[in-house]
Amino acid sequence: MAQINPHINFNGNAEEAFNFYKSVFGGEFSNVTRLKDMGNISFPIDEDDANKIMHIALPIGKNILTGNDVPSFLGKVNENENRSKISITAESKEEADKLYNGLSAGGNIEMPIDDSPWGAYFAMFRDKYGIEWMVSFDAR
16 A cells, blocks of 8 residues: 655755654654755755755654755745645544644644544644644544
């Protein structure tokens, strides 16, 4: 069966955001590559972009959360975009609370964690980096 692994674009703060995610989920990065590691004569990297993240990967369970900083020549990511969310299914109500409390710290709550009409313990919010999350636990 195929796996789905979310990938997030940032405007220069991918490393900060991923260190935050690492503090919530635990684990270690399986990859951190900077734009300067990719540059060569045919693909020069602007000095202001050199230390930005080209690729970062944080294994979470059987999945991997990946991301990067968008190089300045590609423009900025629309941080108010809301077409997608990262959905996390917790293994317990306690884990759902921990993830919700950690990831939503400093963010904007759309739906606080609580029992939902469809039976799941559920929350929906945007973290302090503008990334949208859903956390749920379903005991059924």
